[in-house]
Amino acid sequence: MSDAPDATPVYSYLGPIGTFTWEALRQVPEAAGATWRSVSNVGEALDDVTAGRSVGAMIAIENSVEGGVSATQDALATVPGLRIIGEYLVPVNFVLVARPGVRLEDVRVVSAHPVAYAQCRHYLESALPDHGHIPAPSNVAAAAGLLENDLAQAAVAPPGITDHHALEVLAEQIGDNPNAVTRFALVSRSLAIPERTGADKTSIIAELPDDAPGRLLEMLEQFATRGVNMSLLESRPIGDALGRYRFVIDLDGHIHDERVADALLGLRRFSPKVIFLGSYPRADKRQVEFVQEYGDEVFADARDWLRSILSGEPEA
Numbered sequence: 384m385s386d387a388p389d390a391t392p393v394y395s396y397l398g399p400i401g402t403f404t405w406e407a408l409r410q411v412p413e414a415a416g417a418t419w420r421s422v423s424n425v426g427e428a429l430d431d432v433t434a435g436r437s438v439g440a441m442i443a444i445e446n447s448v449e450g451g452v453s454a455t456q457d458a459l460a461t462v463p464g465l466r467i468i469g470e471y472l473v474p475v476n477f478v479l480v481a482r483p484g485v486r487l488e489d490v491r492v493v494s495a496h497p498v499a500y501a502q503c504r505h506y507l508e509s510a511l512p513d514h515g516h517i518p519a520p521s522n523v524a525a526a527a528g529l530l531e532n533d534l535a536q537a538a539v540a541p542p543g544i545t546d547h548h549a550l551e552v553l554a555e556q557i558g559d560n561p562n563a564v565t566r567f568a569l570v571s572r573s574l575a576i577p578e579r580t581g582a583d584k585t586s587i588i589a590e591l592p593d594d595a596p597g598r599l600l601e602m603l604e605q606f607a608t609r610g611v612n613m614s615l616l617e618s619r620p621i622g623d624a625l626g627r628y629r630f631v632i633d634l635d636g637h638i639h640d641e642r643v644a645d646a647l648l649g650l651r652r653f654s655p656k657v658i659f660l661g662s663y664p665r666a667d668k669r670q671v672e673f674v675q676e677y678g679d680e681v682f683a684d685a686r687d688w689l690r691s692i693l694s695g696e697p698e699a
């Protein structure tokens with residue numbers, strides 16, 4: 384057994400095997416052949432990356448029904464040195480499972496990950512109007528817990544759960560929205576920015592200046608005046624005082640696009656705190672559209688024009 388440290392890269396993910404996060408990591412070519420480390424929450428996954436135990440962490444960042452995953456957004460805003468290097472989509476639907484022999488009418492308490500629970504609210508309130516909810520660290524952990532204790536009689540879990548655990552399905556397709564999708568981010572501490580593909584997204588987190596409330600429009604103008612479309616804008620409390628927010632923003636385009644870079648320069652001049660989370664390929668591979676007046680060559684031409692004036696040359 385070599386005493387050299389094992390060079391096999393490690394990826395952390397919200398486990399155990401069978402979670403939707405596990406499904407997302409299966410989409411990452413680089414993760415095939417690597418070691419996958421199951422963790423119980425987003426913070427643990429990101430700690431693995433910042434501490435160098437893992438080269439990447441797969442974490443849920445947004446759900447099409449519930450919106451942004453606040454634990455992820457807050458962690459990305461407060462843990463330094465993290466970059467998003469990829470995003471992955473997983474369609475999510477759920478089953479209600481129980482130990483063999485348990486009937487639906489026997490269920491008093493349901494175990495579920497909070498984000499999953501919120502996506503099944505209508506079914507659970509109609510089928511089990513008096514049920515209680517115990518939060519679980521993941522969908523699979525909720526189901527596995529049924530075999531370890533009697534705290535809950537049923538759990539919300541991914542459809543494939545019975546492949547991994549001796550449980551019975553009490554109800555299928557219990558998600559309130561059959562088209563629900565969860566978006567996952569692959570987070571690393573590598574500062575190398577993925578190559579531009581033309582179908583990219585740039586994620587940032589920004590705070591408004593303290594001195595003037597109501598300057599949100601001025602912040603948004605940094606993008607509109609450069610023809611940069613925002614695909615996501617969500618506010619999250621900073622937590623230090625009521626009414627103080629940070630904004631989670633996804634932009635169409637890559638930081639190597641002149642218009643995106645120029646918008647980020649304007650934003651940084653305006654906002655005291657801007658966190659660049661990364662530019663990375665869109666999961667849906669949709670090519671970014673923009674009007675040609677915001678094309679790279681227009682910015683380069685304007686820069687050349689200014690440079691010629693400043694250097695005393697005849698105007699280009």
Ligand SMILES: O=C(O)C(=O)C[C@]1(C(=O)O)C=C[C@@H](O)C=C1
Nearest residue numbers: 402403404443496498499521522
């Ligand atoms: O990966 C899982 O299965 C999880 O339990 C996590 C998670 C999430 O954090 O959003 C993943 C997808 C669903 O939206 C519900 C829960």
